[in-house]
Amino acid sequence: MLTTLPNDEDVVVNSDHLPGGPSGGHVFANLTRPPVALNDFGPYAFCSNHDILTCQTLSLIFHVCIPRTYPVMDAHEPTNVSQPNSSTSEVPQAVNNLTEEEASRYDRQMRLWGLEAQQRMRNATILVVRLKGTATEAIKNMVLAGIGKLVIVDNEKVAEEDLGAGFLFRDEDVGKKRLDAAKSRVESLNPLVTVETIPDASVLQDDAFEVLVRTVDLVCVTDWDRDGLIRMNDVCRRIGKPFYAGGTYGLLGYIFCDLLSHDYIAPDRSAVKDAPKNVKKTAVYSPLRAAIRHRWSGLTKRQTKEVNPAVVFTILAIWQYQSLHGGHLPDDDGAAAELHSIANSLITEADVNKQVLTEAPKPLIDAIATTAAYEFSPVCAIVGGMLAQDILKALAAREPPIANFFAFDGNTGGGTVTRMNMP
16 A cells, blocks of 8 residues: 655555565665654655665664665556556456465555566575575565575574574574574465475585576575685576575675576656657676676766775675685674775775775774674665565566665665676
8 A cells, every 4th residue: 555645755655565675776875864654554665766765673773765666657657568457356367377365465566566577476486595684584575575486595503693683583493403493484474485495505515506506596695605605606607597695794785696688677768658668678797706806997986986885895805804714704803904905905906996995994894893793683684675675676577686786884874786897
């Protein structure tokens, strides 16, 4: 249900009816005022041309404003993409490949993104690797949206620190296998989704991983080290499977995607009146091993500032640190000097505009050196929600997904998308 203010400034949507929350855009900006709250709806708010994601805890509120990119159709505009009929009684008749229960459960969201998009989601099998805070939020949103099957790989046990961001776990689950503790709760979110758990990490190695990837439609790896992400991305690319990676480091977070050559439907902003309002477009992605070698040469001062390179290179520095330390994250003050040196080297190698950034900010590096190994629930919620929404967008082939590296900064409540070595 949507409620519009007289000046069409703010709309508040029940998050239960919009799985995954707001979609991603190219550049985030901080919200200068809190969204207007109407009735008793959930934490997702929208203005006429931007999405505002609000994440609230007992002590902290994040507001981030995102250029609207999810597929909302004007009822008076013609389109070359079929949409379900707006009549409630007619929707089930149009759903030839969905059961009556599915048509009823997904009725509201099919009005948002269409029957064909829902069928794509329903037919998809998603592999999620590692069940920590980011994955927990992403899984919740994807399952509520109605994907067909979810496969989760994790061999670790629930620890006390998992209880903060891992809302699928309870106090009594500490010491149990994460998958054993979470499976029934994931299934209860949406009984129509098949949930398979694999507690054996050996399936992520060599030929076994390739065999597993061939059985799914999309791979999502969370909270993993860079070298492992590159290896798994290479396997996915070799056999033609879309790949997502996401994770958080204290107040920072990221999403990377490699969708190979991805076709999608997008609004035609140049269309004349009465012409089709949607066009088919193709985006060509780069693998992670190429993306991290991206050079920033040629960007103007303004273009460089818009993508917040300090946060991007701090995340890349964390990855390099892990590679040098057997996958371990920095976890004390002593790591700050090395992390700062790594970040500065990466900035120099990438030829970042010196008017914007010559070295990584010391306060940011000092803070991340002691917090990178810890999950912060609001950051996991934002990054995990963005991750799920972009995966759903990719499956639906509606609107452009992230292209191709999203970085979130919880210190400012903002995030940016950087095109890293994309054509």
